[in-house]
Amino acid sequence: MIPETILFLESVVMGKPGEYVADSTEAITRVEDLPKPKILGRSRNYRRRRCPQCGRRAYRLRRVERTLHDLGDPISGRPRDLRVTYSQHRCPKCNVYFNADMDDLALPKCHYTHRVVALAVRLVVEDGLPYRAASWHLWRDHRVFVPFATIQNWVEAGGKKG
Numbered sequence: 001m002i003p004e005t006i007l008f009l010e011s012v013v014m015g016k017p018g019e020y021v022a023d024s025t026e027a028i029t030r031v032e033d034l035p036k037p038k039i040l041g042r043s044r045n046y047r048r049r050r051c052p053q054c055g056r057r058a059y060r061l062r063r064v065e066r067t068l069h070d071l072g073d074p075i076s077g078r079p080r081d082l083r084v085t086y087s088q089h090r091c092p093k094c095n096v097y098f099n100a101d102m103d104d105l106a107l108p109k110c111h112y113t114h115r116v117v118a119l120a121v122r123l124v125v126e127d128g129l130p131y132r133a134a135s136w137h138l139w140r141d142h143r144v145f146v147p148f149a150t151i152q153n154w155v156e157a158g159g160k161k162g
């Protein structure tokens with residue numbers, strides 16, 4: 001074989017020319033040195049919403065904020081957070097309190113968007129990654145930090161439903 005071919009084959013086996021580059025955050029030991037998230041605003045803030053129980057229009061009582069961790073920005077390598085401003089309402093008839101609907105973004109009480117949950121579950125269920133490896137993968141390649149126990153909860157919750 002001519003030397004170039006051998007070099008080429010070696011490079012395929014060794015994983016070059018896509019040379020190994022360590023994750024830029026690998027040597028970081030202090031949380032405050034990690035890349036700062038990009039904050040994107042989202043609004044689910046309305047003057048009136050229909051009551052989920054009786055369908056009556058209910059005025060806004062107050063405005064609240066909630067932060068959701070989304071998949072990070074692969075270009076800048078920074079995490080991405082959605083700051084959702086949403087309205088809370090009270091139905092005058094049922095006296096029930098409810099939030100403006102944001103089920104398209106995340107499940108209630110969840111700190112992560114649907115996209116993050118779906119990807120994390122896929123890494124474990126489809127790709128067979130252990131929870132800790134899935135957690136590291138999400139940080140390294142998608143710049144979202146999810147504790148492995150949280151991923152485990154999502155997978156087990158999904159398994160019960162399925």
Ligand SMILES: [Zn+2]
Pocket residue numbers: 051052053054055056091092093094095096
């Ligand atoms: Zn009502």
